[in-house]
Amino acid sequence: MTRRPSLILGRLIVLVLVASSFAQSTQAETQKRSAVTANVTARIVVEAQSVAPGDTVTLLLDQSIREN
Amino acid sequence: MQETTVDWSLPDGARAAPIQWAVPERIRVGELANYGYAEEVGLVVELLIPPTWPVGTPMPVKADVAWLECESICIPSYATFVLSIPTGSATILSGDVAPMFAAARAALPAPTSWRAKVRGLNNTVTIRIEGPGMRIAAIKSAYFFPAEWGVIDHAADQEFIADERGLTLTVAAGDI
Numbered sequence: 001m002t003r004r005p006s007l008i009l010g011r012l013i014v015l016v017l018v019a020s021s022f023a024q025s026t027q028a029e030t031q032k033r034s035a036v037t038a039n040v041t042a043r044i045v046v047e048a049q050s051v052a053p054g055d056t057v058t059l060l061l062d063q064s065i066r067e068n
Numbered sequence: 069m070q071e072t073t074v075d076w077s078l079p080d081g082a083r084a085a086p087i088q089w090a091v092p093e094r095i096r097v098g099e100l101a102n103y104g105y106a107e108e109v110g111l112v113v114e115l116l117i118p119p120t121w122p123v124g125t126p127m128p129v130k131a132d133v134a135w136l137e138c139e140s141i142c143i144p145s146y147a148t149f150v151l152s153i154p155t156g157s158a159t160i161l162s163g164d165v166a167p168m169f170a171a172a173r174a175a176l177p178a179p180t181s182w183r184a185k186v187r188g189l190n191n192t193v194t195i196r197i198e199g200p201g202m203r204i205a206a207i208k209s210a211y212f213f214p215a216e217w218g219v220i221d222h223a224a225d226q227e228f229i230a231d232e233r234g235l236t237l238t239v240a241a242g243d244i
Contacts, residue, residue, distance in 0.1 A: 048162060053118060056116050059113045060110045
């Protein structure tokens, strides 16, 4: 049985996490140890450092998972 | 199984578009198959700032995100993100994150003018794709990702045949 995309740890592969160098005001991040013995990092990053009202800005939900 | 979801809490007039999914992988688990992402994925969402939002005032955004983490089994996971989006008289992109966003956009499915005809017969779904600009010789593989569960047998192999005018995918039908 299948469904639409989800974050999948199909293979435990060591990840290289993207270095965090963004302004805190435009990024929120969470990191934790998951029940599948892996570290999961999820964050939302904003593409713009400033947005004009009425404009559309792109957000990125970035999820990564790595073996402990 | 459940796809990643985002429950947005936004000021009046702000709107978040649906998630733009990157092309997933098909991941076999025993006799089953699933669609998802290994290692890392970037999911793109467009967010409208209300035209009436006061310039210079950061706009608060709260996002409750739920997803599945899987190995041999899948478990649900949740996180709440609180953002403050700076506003100004002009939209200024951040160069620091440009490569990340470029990679995420490159991972999105690309639209095409090719036409597809789908036919279901005898527990088989046949998808015929033709269109201008198809470089048949350059197509080394093809896979049909359905948007809904049950249309095809997701774990079954998909037969791919290319000819001079297009390509044909033959897929075992699903439960519905």
